[in-house]
Amino acid sequence: MTPPDANVFSETPLVRRKRREEALAKWIFCAMSALMILPLVLIIGYLFERAWPSLSLGFLLEVPTRGMRAGGVWPAFVGTIYLVFLSLAVSAPIGILAAVYLNEYARDNWLNRLINLAVINLAGVPSIVHALFGLGAFVYAARFGYSIISASLTLAIMTLPVIIASTREALASVPRSFREACWNVGATRWQTIRSVVLPNAISGILTGVILQVSRAAGETAPIMFTGAVFFKAVQKGDLFPYSLHDQCMALSMHLYTLSTQVPDVQESIPFATAVVLLGSVLLVNAAAIALRVYLRSRKKW
Amino acid sequence: MSAPVQSSIATRNLNLWYGSFQALINVTVDIKDGLITALIGPSGCGKTTLLRCFNRVNERYGYVTTTGEIKILGKNIYDPDVSLIELRKSVGMVFQRPNPLPISVYENVVFGLRIHSERSQLKRSLLDEAVETSLREVGLWEDLKDRLDTKATGLQLEQQQKLCIARLLPLKPRVILMDEPCSALDVEGTRAIEELMFGLKGRYTILIVTHNMAQARRASDECIFMLLGEMVEHARTEKLFLNPADPRTAEYIEGRYG
Incomplete structure (x- = not known):
């Protein structure tokens, strides 16, 4: 045996300095991540504090009265639900199927690359431009008028590229070996997609779709141009107050008009509207996370 | 004769668990200084695990437990005053x-x-010198001296592997661990790496894990045969292949299993 050398592998001053730098770096990174929590807590705390006088179940279910200066947000709440679900009902199937084609069937040729480029660029178009497009295409050209259907279609166009992108990511995360196993017993591509790819990608796909709920619910510009209005007379608690060709109220639009167009509004009402908007979006996101956790727990790899 | 060959790596009753699965069982081995030692055995016998113990890579995974002693250059590497760096x-x-x-x-x-x-x-001069020495030592200098600023990932696989060995040399290591270094290479590449190992022998203790028994036979001085987490036999390579002491070794070498 070599005689034990006391100094072998022991710390040199340089190593000590590197360890100090390491600790510092780790601390800074950790602090930055912790800082993420701060704005969220502040926003929510501030909103609730200012909204407190108006918050009640009644605020959600009542219709606005006295020129928006009293009452609740029911018509706007229902309108937002209409818009979100209709737009996703259009964009989710198209987006998912397109993503399946792009990821599973399409070869890497110029057309595919062009589509990719289009998807990326469409995702980057500002919402006000989508609004103008919706106005021209759906309100005038397609003669839907200012209506829920025009607004929903505009929102659908806006959410489509992100759904395609997130679905493709979910599909790409399914291991290639699963597909090879299928192909090697003679399954067609469609059989492979149906029996192996989609079941394993579904959690990612759904998450991507549901996260678009918050975007569709929050955007004001596209619906302001195409179908959302300042006020619409609705019965309290009416679940189906709008038909597809009606105009509707929406929470984001309601918040905007309350805070900019109506004089002498009690301060807590716009904040309470914001709480309802934020609350419904967070609720949907929480549902998405729960669904993802459930579907992930069934994944066995 | 010179002084008796010293061991540069020595383990005593080394046990290692991945969670509740015991991957190494009472491994006690002395690996001699300056020789090429090959670790052979069927898949899952713990060769790579043993290799990775020697620079404490295994412990990065939280569920690994290790007991026993590993002495490298006479120092137990699990001592608290050992700096991983x-x-x-x-x-x-x-x-x-x-x-x-x-x-x-x-x-x-x-x-x-x-x-x-x-x-x-x-x-700058010190770095230049280190590059030339290291690349000469692995036989890349003549090929690469005029394009030292090209991207390393664009080289041929064989050159990449040589470069990975050259990357270790400026730090003057005492031990070089190789985990199947030739399995991604073709015949020529494998031969080149083996020749390189012979060139490095003596100045470095080389420990190589291989699935390729023929490679172990032609490219090592000593051989360690492992099975199911235990060290079965450790002997001079010629002896282990021609006259194995343990019947399990003999059967493995004949190709009866594994």
């Missing part, structure tokens, strides 16, 4: 797939020097 500086590792960093050939070779030295000590 210094340990890994002296115990280098070459992986199955060549993993050059996506930077130039030159920067790959001096990477270790840069992270282990004060900036003020790094004279």
Whole structure:
């Protein structure tokens, strides 16, 4: 045996300095991540504090009265639900199927690359431009008028590229070996997609779709141009107050008009509207996370 | 004759668990200084696990428990005063797939020097010299001396693997661990790496894990045969292949299993 050398592998001053730098770096990174929590807590705390006088179940279910200066947000709440679900009902199937084609069937040729480029660029178009497009295409050209259907279609166009992108990511995360196993017993591509790819990608796909709920619910510009209005007379608690060709109220639009167009509004009402908007979006996101956790727990790899 | 050959790595009753699965069972082995020692055995016998113990890579995974003693150069590497940074500086590792960093050939070779030295000590001439010495030692200098600034990831696999070995040398390691360094290479590449190992022998203790029994036979001085986490036999390579002491070794070498 070599005689034990006391100094072998022991710390040199340089190593000590590197360890100090390491600790510092780790601390800074950790602090930055912790800082993420701060704005969220502040926003929510501030909103609730200012909204407190108006918050009640009644605020959600009542219709606005006295020129928006009293009452609740029911018509706007229902309108937002209409818009979100209709737009996703259009964009989710198209987006998912397109993503399946792009990821599973399409070869890497110029057309595919062009589509990719289009998807990326469409995702980057500002919402006000989508609004103008919706106005021209759906309100005038397609003669839907200012209506829920025009607004929903505009929102659908806006959410489509992100759904395609997130679905493709979910599909790409399914291991290639699963597909090879299928192909090697003679399954067609469609059989492979149906029996192996989609079941394993579904959690990612759904998450991507549901996260678009918050975007569709929050955007004001596209619906302001195409179908959302300042006020619409609705019965309290009416679940189906709008038909597809009606105009509707929406929470984001309601918040905007309350805070900019109506004089002498009690301060807590716009904040309470914001709480309802934020609350419904967070609720949907929480549902998405729960669904993802459930579907992930069934994944066995 | 010179003094008796010293051991540079010695383990005593080394046990290792992945969670509740015991991957190494009472491994006690002395690996001699300056020789090429091959670790052979069927898949899952713990060869790679043993190799990875020697520069404490295993413990990065939280569920690994280790007991026993590993002495490298006479120092137990699990002692609290051992600096991982210094340990890994002296115990280098070459992986199955060549993993050059996506930077130039030159920067790959001096990477270790840069992270282990004060900036003020790094004279350009010193770095240049280290690059030339290391690349000459692995036989890449003639091929690459005119394109040291090309990206290392663009080289041929064989050159990449040689470069990965060259990357260890400026730090003057004492031990080089190789985890199936030739399995991604063709015949020519394998031969080149084996010749390189012979060239390095004597100055470095080389430990190589291999699935290829023929390679172990032609490219090592000593051989360790492992089975199901235990060390079965450790002998001179000729002896282990021609006259194995343990019947399990004999059957493995005949190709009865594994």
